[in-house]
Amino acid sequence: MSKLIKSALISVFYKDGLETLVPTLHQLGVTLYSTGGTQQFIEKLGIPVVPVENLTSYPSILGGRVKTLHPVVFGGILGKRADAVHVQEMAQYNIPEIDLVIVDLYPFEETVAAFSSLAGGGQEGAESAIIEKIDIGGPSMIRAAAKNFSDLVVLSSKDDYAVLNDMLLAQNGTTTLEQRRLFAAKAFEVVKRYDIAIADYFLHTTPEVGTKKTLRYGENPHQSATFEGNLAELFEQVNGKELSYNNLVDVDAAMQLIREFEAPSNSPSGGQQNPTTFAIIKHTNVCGISQRPTVKAAWDAALAGDPESAFGGVLVTNGPLDLETANAINEIFFEVLIAPAYKEDALAVLKSKKNRILLQLKAQPAGTTQYRSLLNGVLSQNNDIGNYTEWNEVGGRPCTEAEKAELAFANLVCKHLKSNAIALIKNRQLVGKGCGQTSRIDALRHSIEKARQFNFDLNGAVLASDAFFPFDDCVKIAHAEGIEAFIQPGGSIRDKDSIEYCQQNGLAMVLTGMRHFRH
8 A cells, every 4th residue: 555755754863865865855745853963954955844842842851862752753653544543642632643754773883893993091981982872762763663664664774765765756755565564674673683782782791691702713623703601600610621612512412401300319218319310412412321329320321322422522410429420430531521519529530630621510591592593594492391292102002110211211312312313212221322314214223233332232122213203114123123112203194104013013102292303
């Protein structure tokens, strides 16, 4: 739907390009409203302009911090022309319809950059000057105008002055709905980037919130890298060199994994209520994990799952590190160890290598959203929280109680392997895994081969798959190795193939209804 522009509010920091657009608006009979320096610029062009103060009956106050923040201004922008109540109220309170809003934003990033380039005494007064370049009225007007794009046009950048000028000349002072929507989209993008720049400034200059730190290098030595955040909230580093890019990525994977398991605790009647979990992370995949009554036993079983891959890995446990475990761990090379507590004698042993990174866990990250940058943009998603949404036993027999516990554990472990992923678990120990494969059957073959490599007997083991079985081949191959219980999300159009094989051969199968892809 085309709309004729009859009035415009112009309030900009950068005047470049207005000398062409403003005369066009005047030629088309558009009433102009403006403030401060923009008003003076228009008047110098010899074009009549109405001061915004004439609308609001308020002057610019508080050193210019408040100029346009007034119901008359925002009513003129937000009022819906097709809404009878809006129209009646606008008439009642003498609110003029505003058909075009031309507003840019204070040069916040430019001001930050200017002070950053200065040294020594040139930094004096930087904070105050930068804060004053945080625009309030500008983003508010831009957002309001963009919200009401069905009735008006918003220009948020001088780059679009010429575009609108040509558009109005070609269309006799009108714009189409599609054109107004496009300008609105650009406006929201401008405000978004502005807010991000301001947030970045505060994050970089407020140690309590977060800091930006240059790392030695990125994934590879030829890549530069930084970390922005506050690790001190999560860990106390009690030994070792600075964390690298790859260390941080693996530490994040370790934290995500260990939070899945309850910390060991003692029951009121004595004895341990929950087992200790110990895991080894390599290139963000769990390559060894087990649950045992003691930290030492959990470490031994986790290492036995794949002692070759453990070399140079990141270790994590939810139990306090004691001397016996420290002596055992001290025999291998690892990059990082994370534990909730360290016994003093254990710490003395582990500190024997000065570059070995030892982290004492203080808290898990509180955020519920994951972010990834790609294609010049940012993806975000909720964290993958939970194990299963249903427990639907569809096989040829019910699961035993022992199998239920094993399958639940296996599903959590598989959740932290890169897709396509298969995890083989026996006695709460990872005995074989296949991850990052381009087919599920390859992931299974790889997991079986890893189990054979370290002499594990798969009879009585259970299998977890991060996504559905597209055919029954995986179940058949695993059964031939002695595996008799399976857990998978289901959802394939050929689920019945795997289910029927389990039913015909007396195997247990659980469908969870919850996929755990990890890309």
